[in-house]
Amino acid sequence: MPGLSLTLETAKSTLLNTQVQIQVNSHNIANAENKSYARQKAILGTSPANLTHAGWIGTGATIETIVQMRDAYIEQKLMNSMSAESHQNTLATQLSIALAGFSDSGETGISQALGAFWDSWDALLQDPEDIAAREGVYLASRNLSQNIRTTYADLDVLVNSQISEEIQETIDKANSLLDRIANLNHQIQQNESPGHYANDLRDSRYQALKELAEIMPIQYGEEANGSVTVRYSNGTVSVTLVSGPQASPSPLHYDTVSEEVTLTSFDGGTSAAEESVQGGILGGLTAAREDIQAYMDRLNAFAGTLIDEVNGAYGSPVFTGSDARDVDISPDFLDGPTAAELSERALQISNLQEKKVSFGTGGVDARFIDFLGGIQSRMGGDLQEAETQAEFYATLRTELDGQQQSISGVSLDEEMVDLLKHQQIYQAAAKIIQQTLEMLNRILDIR
Numbered sequence: 001m002p003g004l005s006l007t008l009e010t011a012k013s014t015l016l017n018t019q020v021q022i023q024v025n026s027h028n029i030a031n032a033e034n035k036s037y038a039r040q041k042a043i044l045g046t047s048p049a050n051l052t053h054a055g056w057i058g059t060g061a062t063i064e065t066i067v068q069m070r071d072a073y074i075e076q077k078l079m080n081s082m083s084a085e086s087h088q089n090t091l092a093t094q095l096s097i098a099l100a101g102f103s104d105s106g107e108t109g110i111s112q113a114l115g116a117f118w119d120s121w122d123a124l125l126q127d128p129e130d131i132a133a134r135e136g137v138y139l140a141s142r143n144l145s146q147n148i149r150t151t152y153a154d155l156d157v158l159v160n161s162q163i164s165e166e167i168q169e170t171i172d173k174a175n176s177l178l179d180r181i182a183n184l185n186h187q188i189q190q191n192e193s194p195g196h197y198a199n200d201l202r203d204s205r206y207q208a209l210k211e212l213a214e215i216m217p218i219q220y221g222e223e224a225n226g227s228v229t230v231r232y233s234n235g236t237v238s239v240t241l242v243s244g245p246q247a248s249p250s251p252l253h254y255d256t257v258s259e260e261v262t263l264t265s266f267d268g269g270t271s272a273a274e275e276s277v278q279g280g281i282l283g284g285l286t287a288a289r290e291d292i293q294a295y296m297d298r299l300n301a302f303a304g305t306l307i308d309e310v311n312g313a314y315g316s317p318v319f320t321g322s323d324a325r326d327v328d329i330s331p332d333f334l335d336g337p338t339a340a341e342l343s344e345r346a347l348q349i350s351n352l353q354e355k356k357v358s359f360g361t362g363g364v365d366a367r368f369i370d371f372l373g374g375i376q377s378r379m380g381g382d383l384q385e386a387e388t389q390a391e392f393y394a395t396l397r398t399e400l401d402g403q404q405q406s407i408s409g410v411s412l413d414e415e416m417v418d419l420l421k422h423q424q425i426y427q428a429a430a431k432i433i434q435q436t437l438e439m440l441n442r443i444l445d446i447r
Helices: 002-030 072-102 110-126 131-191 199-215 280-314 339-352 368-408 412-446
Strands: 040-046 050-052 055-057 061-068 218-222 228-233 238-243 252-255 260-264 271-274
Touching: 002 040, 002 061, 002 412, 061 199, 072 131, 072 199, 072 218, 072 280, 072 368, 110 131, 110 339, 110 368, 131 199, 131 228, 131 238, 131 252, 131 280, 199 218, 199 228, 199 280, 238 260, 280 339, 280 368
Parallel strands: none
Antiparallel strands: 040 061, 050 055, 218 228, 228 238, 252 260, 260 271
16 A cells, blocks of 8 residues: 555656646747747656665656756857947948948049049139139039038037937946846846746846847856856956946946046946947947047048148138138139239149148158048948958857757757657656556455
8 A cells, every 4th residue: 555655646746747847848839939048947856765665666756946958158159249240230330321421422522522623723724714714613612622521520420429329328228238137136036046046037137138248248157146247348457247136326337528438346346447348339339439530530631731732822711721620712712813823823723633742640641632532441441341340240140149049949849859758758647647546446445
């Protein structure tokens, strides 16, 4: 009788175990399309054996825990690739906007306006008394100054308005995610005990970590209590932003005046100012801002040199202003000179188009058209490099994502095989119960 009772208990525990395993299968299948979900598995352990007259007899198995199938090393590498890819994608997007505003297309753009400007002075040189030629010089000069000024203004809006606003929005999102991670750490600590893991909360935290990794480069590690510590690290600066349930109220702060991002540790004791966060969307935005500002500086050098050289050759102001921000034309620059004087001045200005001049940028002297083309070539080269890097990191991310999914992802084929196996075990346990009950009934009938 004790042996049969023990058999019933063993079979009953098997039924309960397989019910849990089937529930885990069902949960896995329901999350098959969830990229942040890590496949779960019920881990069985052998139950303590009983000593009988025949020796030690096993009592079946018990479910010790339900674990997630994860590889922390691959997940960290995946997040690193996500930061790098989002950095290059963001940089490429902003540079393409800048290049679109600067590039010459059709009959518009600074290069075309500069060519028309030189042509108008050549025409005036041929016939300085021609009213139409004078009008052509005036219109070409006005169009060139407008093109330069408008292009600079567009880049200025992109840098100091659009990108600045995107940086602030990105920082707000990062702060929200850091707060969410700290809250999830708290919930996980409250809901976990040895051998019992809050797996769904861990999935939510992993999703938040992935979203944060796209914004900025992070390093994270799991502590013994189940919480994660999150650090910003770029190789030279390392700040712990989240430790367990603790995070600074504003871990990241953006100063629009200094254009610096300040990072504050979870306890408020450590802060570091980063002019350019390396990696992630935030890093892409700050890198784009720096690159575009460099283009604007070179456009200023172009405009300032053009103003000085043309005004010097003409003998009086053709252009007003000092650089690309405020360049304009002097409205009456054609009114004073005689036809002979205009002819001489037109010759001097016409000669400028082949003259190599210094633009004060540390480079070699160059023609105006070549210096302008150099700005455009640099913009195009920077954009191409960002796009190439983005493509490389996208490929790396896809490869790492595949490795991560092979470990953590749900395979419907595997789940169906496990489900059939568990169903068979359940049926076998039920059969054992049925047979054992029949044996007990026979014993009772004998009595």
